[in-house]
Amino acid sequence: VRSFTLARAVCVLGLMVWSVPALAALNGSAALRSQSLGAGQYRNQVTVQNTGDTTIGTLWFAWIPGQNYLPSQPTNIVSPPGWTALVTTAGAPDGYGIRWTANASSRIPVGGTLSGFGFDGSDAPAVLSGNAPNAPTTPILTSFFYIGNAFGDPGLRFVASVVPPCPVDWDGNGTRQPADIFAFLTSYFNGEARADFNANGTREPGDIFAFLTAYFVGCP
Ligand SMILES: [Ca+2]
Ligand SMILES: [Ca+2]
Numbered sequence: 001v002r003s004f005t006l007a008r009a010v011c012v013l014g015l016m017v018w019s020v021p022a023l024a025a026l027n028g029s030a031a032l033r034s035q036s037l038g039a040g041q042y043r044n045q046v047t048v049q050n051t052g053d054t055t056i057g058t059l060w061f062a063w064i065p066g067q068n069y070l071p072s073q074p075t076n077i078v079s080p081p082g083w084t085a086l087v088t089t090a091g092a093p094d095g096y097g098i099r100w101t102a103n104a105s106s107r108i109p110v111g112g113t114l115s116g117f118g119f120d121g122s123d124a125p126a127v128l129s130g131n132a133p134n135a136p137t138t139p140i141l142t143s144f145f146y147i148g149n150a151f152g153d154p155g156l157r158f159v160a161s162v163v164p165p166c167p168v169d170w171d172g173n174g175t176r177q178p179a180d181i182f183a184f185l186t187s188y189f190n191g192e193a194r195a196d197f198n199a200n201g202t203r204e205p206g207d208i209f210a211f212l213t214a215y216f217v218g219c220p
Pocket of ligand 1 (some may be wrong): 172173179180
């Protein structure tokens with residue numbers, strides 16, 4: 001009789017736990033890929049992965065409430081379809097943040113991955129991996145997710161990661177593929193400074209061979 005009562009109690013408890021609605025838990029990550037444009041400029045592309053059990057509707061990048069962390073002003077900002085971007089700053093010594101907000105129908109679903117967030121700037125990936133000049137113990141890439149619009153919920157604070165760059169991923173799409181060879185040759189024949197692949201200060205046929213050698217070695 002006793003074990004029957006216990007079993008029944010466990011069963012009732014289990015039903016109670018099961019029937020309590022789960023609180024929406026934001027979770028996810030963001031990975032930044034940086035590509036050198038030459039002349040001290042970099043193109044950054046960010047991919048977001050939703051590993052929580054609710055949507056992600058805002059990515060407020062390099063920001064926490066009251067502080068923005070990017071050392072240089074972001075330019076040429078791009079957004080995935082249905083998302084809009086706003087640069088946030090309080091002026092020096094504050095840095096810059098980028099707030100990307102989705103239309104209600106464009107939020108990243110549970111289990112989803114979304115790329116297409118991008119910006120240019122003069123901060124090398126090694127700089128972006130470090131701490132903020134205006135907050136020396138806080139990583140520059142400290143950012144927030146919100147379920148919908150900013151401040152509509154407590155949000156999730158996280159630090160975006162920097163994916164080690166692959167120099168032969170010339171079009172910066174995250175994969176090494178034959179299109180990178182053509183993209184490199186286009187840069188080379190257009191006289192782009194970054195086509196000095198062997199970094200000897202001149203653009204010469206040696207750069208083409210250096211690129212092809214590195215291409216066939218592959219990405220780290
Ligand atoms: Ca590529
Ligand atoms: Ca060269």
